[in-house]
Amino acid sequence: MGTRPHKGLEIDGFTLGEQLHKGGFATIWEVTNARFRTPMVMKVPTILDGDDGPTIVGFEVEQMIMPRLSGPHVPRVMGIGDFDVMPYIVTEKIEGGSLLDTFLKAPLPLSDLIEIMARMVQAVADIHRQHVIHLDLKPENFLQRPSGEMVLVDYGLSRHAQLPDLLAEEFRIPMGTYPYIAPEQFLHCRDDPRSDLFALGAMTYALATGKLPFGSPEKLRGVRKRLWRDPIPPRAHRPELPEWLQEIILRALEVDPMRRYQSAAQMAFDLAHPAQVTLTARARKLKQDGWLQVYDRWKVARRIRSFRPPDFIGAQMAAVPIIVVAVDLSPEGEKLANTLRRQIKRMLVTEPDARIACVNVIKTARLGIDQMTDDHGTHLHVARLVQLKAWAEEIELTEDRLTFSVLEGPDPGQAIIDYATQNNADHILMGARGHSTTRRYLGSVSAQVVAEAACSVTVVRLRDGQAEAPVETAAEAEAVS
């Protein structure tokens, strides 16, 4: 660790430019390298002489996790420096700034808030899918690309479910950022992806009200209070906020992880379907809970050592899937209805927490005037929605686990695929038309979905000559995502 960063330093082909930022634990430098044309930055930890275990371990964790992440929500890694010379990580430079400025402008107009939060939740869902829990989500750690995607940075406290947790053995590490950390993090839990959802809830609260749900405690002791004290409901600060938004925020801020959203994908789903968020007492409350209730919670909380642990992240994600069911409401599709519903029930047995999203596609003209925009079109849309709800009645699932969407598009297969992708669906369930002339001439929608979807697809089909009696699943295809 002989080398210290300075302007003009050349190391492993990188040349340091201006210092862009100086933080408590690291400095950020502009760097260039003949091999890469994209603008890049180098992060160098500020390691004090002698024993500086926590900083070193945090940087080791970051060096270990970041190269394993990919996709638009993570900065691309270009180089990693050896501790023997000078530890560093070089990544692409994200041109848009961090969300800190946006948060300083809070409270935001509702439409901006939803847009920003949906993108933030999407980024978190993406790293969770890659087996990483961030554990230090805060506005400074979200950067926004000019194209709009949020990029998550700073993985120094993160946990990769499939890698050794080097931080678990360190007792001196900072625990996260006090205004946003989940109660279980205070109890030293480092393996619950739902901790990130709590932080997202705290940030949504801040964007919606301009206030922090638990203030900004300066000492760790101040974090403990959130184990029993509920925040002032957002609508008490800003009565015009919709009930559904308060429902989403307070659900994410539940003390017991089991009562929160169980995955970021599910939270993103609610943000994308506000009209169908199931409202509970949480949505309507305008005051903090009474002192007796808080006292009861305090009695329990002061003894609590941990919450029920989740399974490892992968299992956790798989256990709360979003299943998209593509429903054909035409007379031909009716024949398959029972089989399709039976298949849904069967899937709910093995995955009891699954969320079922029923969709129907109205095929629009590929060219010419879009007929769906006139009065008749609106009427058709509502009619389909009513039919879709009637279709799903027999599934006997509570409202909060069922959603209905009527999609429009010239290409029904593509509409289903796009909907599934946008909503992080884990599985698509649909029927296939029988051997009909329609299929021969128009091609098969299910074949298109099986071939192009990013998730698993199950196609249900009636056997030849069989009118009513249902048949087992026809095909299950695991598509490469």
Add this chain to the structure above:
Amino acid sequence: MRLAIVTDIHGNREGFEAVLADASARGAERIVILGDIVGYGPDPEWCVDRCARLMEEGAICLRGNHDNAAAGAKEAMSPLAQAAMDWTVQALSPGAKEFLGRLPYTARIGDMLFVHASANAPEDWNYVTSDTKAIGSFRATDARLIFCGHVHLPFLASCDRQGMVREQPFRTGLPIPLIRSRRWLAVVGSAGQPRDGLAQAGWALMDSAANELTFRRTPYDFGAVAAKTRAAGLPEELAQRLIGGR
């Protein structure tokens, strides 16, 4: 370079063959055998012969305590191991014994050290079963990565810049980045006599370019080996052990 690290074969031909086939399917370019080719199992001669041929093709092959005993050295052993060793000695050809007697105790490729048991005093066959017992190995060498066997139970420890040695949990089949700011010691599981309750052959794949280690398990026909163990007149306990993986 991708290295397949195999250890404690113990005369189990089926387990050894399964590992070699799996390693080759996963792109292993070089084989390193950390010793204990013989002892316990019914096919010591075949396993020695296979190791000799692998060495001709560039493999590294080290000596374990059972190999040492089979070559004629005096080794302290449990009664069960001794009974099996008596059988092994009479089953091996003089050529095989001579081969075992010539094997080295340690080998080194770049920053990697290979040894059968603890790297301090390789000839004493100390077991590395915990982070404290791994300290000696880290002190005995300047190698960044140490690979050993002997225990039959896979294990991983890291040594950080302050010299603190700690066990690192891992999951079989998932690559672990052996980050360069630390030194690492891996005990590879046994190919021929697994003892962690899973009757599958253990080995490890080290990808030195990616700097990643993967502990692996490969299913093999343990029933056939158990039958051969009985037919050879080896103690019944050894057949049972293969079936239960204990």
